[in-house]
Amino acid sequence: MTYKILVVDDEPDLEPLMLQRMRRQIRSGRFEFVFAGNGVEALEKLAADSTIDMVLSDINMPQMDGLTLLEQIPDVNPNLRAVIISAYGDMQNIRTAMNRGAFDFVTKPVDFDDLQVTVDRTLAHIEEWRAALDSRDKLVALQNELDVASKMQQSILPTSFPKTSDYETFGTMHPALDVGGDFYDVVRLPDQHIGLAIADVSGKGVPAALFMMSSRTLLKGTAISFDDPGQVLSEVNSLLQEDDTDGMFVTMLYAVYNAATGEFTYASGGHDAPLLVQPDGSSTLLPLTGGIALGVLPGHDYKQTSHVLQPGETIVLYTDGVTEAMNADGELFGIEGLREYFANKPPVDSEGTSQQVMQAVADFAGDAPQSDDITCLTLQRN
Amino acid sequence: MEISTERDGGTVVATPAGRLDGSNAREFQDALDAVVQDTERALILDFEQVSYISSAGLRVLLVTAKALQGNGAELALCSLDDPIREVFGISGFDSIIPIHASRADALASVKG
Numbered sequence: 406m407t408y409k410i411l412v413v414d415d416e417p418d419l420e421p422l423m424l425q426r427m428r429r430q431i432r433s434g435r436f437e438f439v440f441a442g443n444g445v446e447a448l449e450k451l452a453a454d455s456t457i458d459m460v461l462s463d464i465n466m467p468q469m470d471g472l473t474l475l476e477q478i479p480d481v482n483p484n485l486r487a488v489i490i491s492a493y494g495d496m497q498n499i500r501t502a503m504n505r506g507a508f509d510f511v512t513k514p515v516d517f518d519d520l521q522v523t524v525d526r527t528l529a530h531i532e533e534w535r536a537a538l539d540s541r542d543k544l545v546a547l548q549n550e551l552d553v554a555s556k557m558q559q560s561i562l563p564t565s566f567p568k569t570s571d572y573e574t575f576g577t578m579h580p581a582l583d584v585g586g587d588f589y590d591v592v593r594l595p596d597q598h599i600g601l602a603i604a605d606v607s608g609k610g611v612p613a614a615l616f617m618m619s620s621r622t623l624l625k626g627t628a629i630s631f632d633d634p635g636q637v638l639s640e641v642n643s644l645l646q647e648d649d650t651d652g653m654f655v656t657m658l659y660a661v662y663n664a665a666t667g668e669f670t671y672a673s674g675g676h677d678a679p680l681l682v683q684p685d686g687s688s689t690l691l692p693l694t695g696g697i698a699l700g701v702l703p704g705h706d707y708k709q710t711s712h713v714l715q716p717g718e719t720i721v722l723y724t725d726g727v728t729e730a731m732n733a734d735g736e737l738f739g740i741e742g743l744r745e746y747f748a749n750k751p752p753v754d755s756e757g758t759s760q761q762v763m764q765a766v767a768d769f770a771g772d773a774p775q776s777d778d779i780t781c782l783t784l785q786r787n
Numbered sequence: 788m789e790i791s792t793e794r795d796g797g798t799v800v801a802t803p804a805g806r807l808d809g810s811n812a813r814e815f816q817d818a819l820d821a822v823v824q825d826t827e828r829a830l831i832l833d834f835e836q837v838s839y840i841s842s843a844g845l846r847v848l849l850v851t852a853k854a855l856q857g858n859g860a861e862l863a864l865c866s867l868d869d870p871i872r873e874v875f876g877i878s879g880f881d882s883i884i885p886i887h888a889s890r891a892d893a894l895a896s897v898k899g
Contacts, residue, residue: 654849697878
C-alpha cells in the first residue's frame with residue numbers, strides 16, 4: 406500500500422531533495438509526498454485530503470510554526486502521527502513538540518537514512534494503531550449484539566402475573582452481565598389451572614440464549630397441549646433432541662397449580678427442588694422427581710409428584726444463581742442460606758417473597774461479582 | 788487448562804483442578820478433547836481437586852461422554868465432594884455418568 410506523507414517546511418530546497426532521496430520508495434509506490442510551506446497551508450492540505458497518513462514538519466516557519474501545527478492536527482485527524490524536524494541540540498523545542506504529541510523527531514541537517522528508519526517506525530505504529538481501532542470497533546459491534554440478545558431475553562419474560570383472592574404468583578430475574586440462559590414462565594390454562602416453569606440453560610453467551618429461546622417456545626406450546634407436567638417435560642425433551650443440541654441442555658421444573666383444590670403437581674428435569682415455605686418462615690424442600698436435565702437423554706420418561714398447598718403456604722422456585730451465589734470469601738449462599746433468611750423474615754405476599762429472595766442473595770453476595778442469572782418464581786395460596 | 792493424566796492400559800485417569808465453570812469451559816473442553824483421542828477403553832475423571840462445577844462444566848462432561856461413546860469407550864467420575872455430588876444428583880447426570888467413591892473403585896469398575 407502507498408503511504409501519503411505531508412512534508413511541511415518553508416525551505417524550498419527540501420522538496421526536490423526529499424523527492425530525490427526517496428525516489429526508490431516513490432517509484433515502488435510505497436511513499437507519496439505532499440508539500441506545504443507552513444502550518445496554515447499544512448492544515449488546509451490535511452483538511453482537503455483525508456488520505457494523508459503522517460506529517461513531517463519543520464519547527465520554525467512563518468504564519469504558523471510546527472509547534473502550533475502539532476496542537477491543531479488532532480482536530481483535523483486524531484489518528485495522524487507527526488514527526489518533527491528540529492535544529493540539532495534544540496532540546497527545548499523537541500521537548501515541547503513531544504509534549505504536544507509528536508511521535509518522534511529527526512535533527513538538521515537531515516540524515517536521510519535516519520529519516521527513513523524514523524518514517525518506517527512511525528508508519529508501523531500507525532498500522533498497529535489502526536488495527537487496534539478496528540478491533541475495538543468490532544468489539545463494540547459484538548457488545549451491541551449481545552446487548553440486543555440480552556434485551557430480547559428479558560422481553561420474553563412475563564411481566565404480569567395471575568393473582569386472585571385464592572392465590573398469587575410473581576417472578577423475577579436478575580440477569581448476569583453475559584447473556585445467559587435462565588427463564589421463567591407462567592401460562593394460564595383452562596379450568597382455574599396455571600402452568601409455572603423455571604429453567605436454566607447450560608452455559609452462557611449467544612448459543613445459550615438461542616437454546617433458551619427455543620426451549621421456552623417448546624415449553625409454551627407443549628404446556629397448552631398436555632395436562633401432566635411429567636408428560637410436558639417428556640415431550641419438550643424429545644422435541645429438543647430433534648435439533649443437534651451440541652451438548653447443551655436445560656434444567657427445567659414445570660408445575661401445574663389447580664387453584665380450585667390447591668394441588669401443586671410438578672416434574673423436575675434436573676432442576677433444584679421446590680422450597681415450601683410456611684407462614685411462620687419455616688421451610689422444607691419438596692422431593693425431586695428423579696428427572697434428568699432436558700436435551701441429555703432421548704426418550705427419558707419424566708415422573709411427577711404433587712403437594713396440596715394449604716392456605717398461607719408459599720412455593721419458591723429458583724435457579725442455581727440463587728443457591729450458588731458467592732460472597733467475597735468464596736462461600737456459597739446455598740439452600741440453607743435461603744431457608745435461614747425465610748426463618749427470620751417470613752413471606753408476606755408473592756411479589757414480596759420474590760423480591761425478598763433477590764435481596765437476600767444481594768445482601769449475601771455483597772460486592773462479589775454476579776456470575777450467573779438469578780431467578781425466582783413464587784406461588785402463594787391465600 | 789493443565790490436566791494431569793495417568794495411563795493404565797487402555798484407561799486414562801485425568802485430574803482436573805479448581806472451578807469448572809463458564810469462564811474456563813472452553814479450555815476444559817479442549818483439554819478433554821485431547822485426552823479423548825488417546826483413550827481406548829475408559830476415561831476416569833478424578834474430581835479430588837475440583838471445587839465447583841457449573842452447568843457449563845456439566846455440558847463439557849456431556850460432550851465428552853458422547854465423544855467417548857462414539858469411540859466405543861466410556862466415561863466415569865470419582866472422588867466428588869458432597870456439594871458436587873449433589874449437583875450430579877439434582878441434574879440427573881448421575882444416571883448417565885457412573886460416579887464412584889474412589890479412584891480404585893472407578894478403575895475396578897471399568898476393568899469389570
